[in-house]
Amino acid sequence: MATVELKNLRKTYLTEEIIKGISLSIEEREFVVFVGPSGCGKSTLLRMIAGLEDITSGDLLIDGQRVNDVEPGKRGLAMVFQSYALYPHMDVYKNMEFGLKLAGMPEAERREKIEHVARTLQLEPYLHHKPGQLSGGQRQRVAIGRAIVRNPKVFLFDEPLSNLDAALRGQMRVELSALHRKLGATTIYVTHDQVEAMTMADKIVVLQKGVVEQIGSPLELYHHPRNLFVARFIGSPPMNFFPAIFQGGDSAGSSVQLRDGSILYVPVTSPGLLPGTKVTVGIRPEHVELASSGPNSGVVEVVERLGAITLVHVRMPDGEIIVVQTDGAVLTEVETRVSLTLPPRNCHLFAPDGLAFEACHRHPLAA
Amino acid sequence: MALKTKTSTRIGVTILGWGIALWLFFPIFWMILTSFKSEVQAISTPPKLFFMPTLSSYGEVFERASYWHFALNTVIVSVGATAIAVALAVPAAYSMAFLPSKRTRGTLLWMLSTRMLPPVGVLVPIYLLARNTHLLDTCTGLAVVDMLTNLPIIVWMLYTFFREVPAPILEAGRMDGATRWQEMTMVLLPLALPGIASTALLSLILCWNEAFWSLNLTSSHAAPLTAFIASFSSPEGLFFGKLSAASTLAVAPILVFGWISQKQLVRGLTFGAVK
Incomplete structure (x- = not known):
């Protein structure tokens, strides 16, 4: 060897x-x-x-x-x-x-x-x-x-x-x-x-x-x-991305504002980043949660039922498609309006040059 | 309706195929027929299709010239030229097929272009070269010229066959520890054998039938069968019976050889299309 x-x-x-x-x-x-x-x-x-x-x-x-x-x-x-x-x-x-x-x-x-x-x-x-x-x-x-x-x-x-x-x-x-x-x-x-x-x-x-x-x-x-x-390359379906504006950060996290005005406090450090900078929030389809009402709403365009899981493709107001991976038994139908919840702990934050900001906590399996 | 069209097309194509084949074969058929006629029958008008066959022309041909001497020269020259040409063309085609550079294509086209030059254009220089190197009227001299004239076609054909061999197979050989030489002899050659065989066959046929250089570079000692035929055409006028007998004797071996190996030839020429 x-x-x-x-x-x-x-x-x-x-x-x-x-x-x-x-x-x-x-x-x-x-x-x-x-x-x-x-x-x-x-x-x-x-x-x-x-x-x-x-x-x-x-x-x-x-x-x-x-x-x-x-x-x-x-x-x-x-x-x-x-x-x-x-x-x-x-x-x-x-x-x-x-x-x-x-x-x-x-x-x-x-x-x-x-x-x-x-x-x-x-x-x-x-x-x-x-x-x-x-x-x-x-x-x-x-x-x-x-x-x-x-x-x-x-x-x-x-x-x-x-x-x-x-x-x-x-x-x-x-x-x-x-x-x-x-x-x-x-x-x-x-x-x-x-x-x-x-x-x-x-x-x-x-x-x-x-x-x-x-x-x-x-x-x-x-x-x-x-x-x-x-x-984008690792993970299937690929990670979803949302454009956002950086608001400010501290040692425990960074807050960003999404297109619809909602504020997200993501546990990543963003040293030296100026408020007002355009950043990208990323979240994997398996981490997005569906809700019937709330912020971040869009229209369901395609529902792919794979048996154990269901992939719901949601068109957002800005025209972007967001894919949500959810339970196989979910009742969501096409043409209905759904709202997306983005759990901050599962969100990634990327600088304008595409580099990711360091997460405050490493995942235990990815030490 | 579709079936009907298909059948009629098939019949049409068959008739056309046979027609072309017969048309191409007719001169050979007539030559063989004439060789069994007496000189009077050979020039009779209208030409006779049915007659009493005679071997008199053959007898006279054998009496007048040593067929075996010419035949042996032809065998030596065509086999020799083909063997050397294939031996030189294999490495050349290998390098062009598997290690191409930006000049490979140009080189190939240039090689082919040499075939477009009428041989008579280089008759004088080649004749002088042969004379100065004492290769006039020698089998070696003729074999070298035949080899050189056929080399471009042989390289081209081998190049095409080699290109059909997937490069990863040769790379696998290299990973297994084969040297370039072993890769060529132990992996490539066995795979390209049908192609090499048909190329060699074609070269053999071309050399066998080559007349221009034989007539110009040989006289007696190294004269091949093409010179043997020519020797029956001039001095006392044309004797069609003897000429046909001589021609039949000259082409018979290669015709039989081609017949036996036609499967190999066709397989080689369509190699890749039906892999």
Whole structure:
């Protein structure tokens, strides 16, 4: 098992800078997820670590050794690709054997390793099938098996589940988590799916346009997003935002005035902020409460009933849509007028530059 | 109604297909037919479709020239030229398909453009080069020229086939510790084999039938089958029977070869479209 360290990593294609100086350290056995919208550079960053893309500047260290100029196969990594990338002309056994053979491992040892991994991944019946004869899930298992047999220091996953259907994706997610616990290998996992990020990661790295927006545990990102981008990106449905005017603050909180004139006292500190500054209040759909009357009222436009929960989309007087996640049995109907209550303890406050103000109290699960 | 249109369209297309095929095949058919005629029958008007076949033309052709000498030269030149061309084109196409730079496209187009130049335009320089390097009338000299004329097409075809191979598969090979060479030989080549085979076949056919350079760069020692045919066309006037017999002998091997490998050829040429 190994540590991975990125020191001010940069990547330039022609004249465009894709990765703009990323520093990050990944501990032994840690499961790190790179997440971000498409084009944010997460896959490029992973490929730089893998050695499939050159590093323009900065240092990449694996176990303390600088590996910028080391061949991909000699970095001690194994990668699982989105498209599985199995060798179509080899059967499952040979797919897993390929890397071991190149490494010069004796045949008996190869056989033992492959059979062991095949047992773990329930691939034994398919060892002599070609990839073309396997289902998507089985191919994915073979790709994972091919990575495991090499006994790498670090596993790299590049959106490994995005080609699977929803049910299988859920199942593989659980299997991958279990496998990680069992193998205890350092893992770097790239996805655009925040459910995968939230459920599997020890540490999430949120990327946007080649820069790190925030690094933290899943619940840290959920409860204490560092800026508007992370707040919007983590959590589903995304966080709601209300424009507000800063009124003043002290060490226990800050008061802001919403569009409808109501005053909210949010428990965040706002040092140095001048009264009258435009700020943004954020609150997650699951924290907004519905009331039949009161301030902050709007008209229900869509009601999405998911069984256990209901998502109520409310159009506010300023035209913005606010999503409220509420009980599955709520009786709200479209075209009715509802009022929204924003519990201050669940509110976030963002400065005009998008940065979040520090909460007075850290969430116990996101210390 | 729709079904009716479909059926009539199908019949029309079938007739058209057969018509074109027969039209293309007719000269070959007539050549083979003529080769079994006597010289008098060969030039009779109206042309005879039914006659008493004779092997006299073949006998005379074999008597007058050493068919096997020419055939061997053709085999050496086409196989040699194809083997060298494919060996050179594989790495070239690999680099263009998987490590493209901003000049790759231009290079490819430029390579193809060399095929648009009429060969006679470079006849004198090539002839002089061959003479000065003592490659005139040698199989090596002809093979080198054939190889060079076909190289652009071979690179193009291989490039297209290689582009069909998903890059992540090669990257997986690299992650597994394969060197570039191993990646090419152990992963790419097996995957692109149908494409490589059909490219080689095409090159073989082109080299086999190549006449311009054979006639200009060889005389006796290295003369291939195309020169063998030509030798029956001039001095004493045209003898269609013998000429047809010689031509039939010259094209028969490649025709049979093409027939046997047509499945491979078609598969290679439509590779990717039906993956």
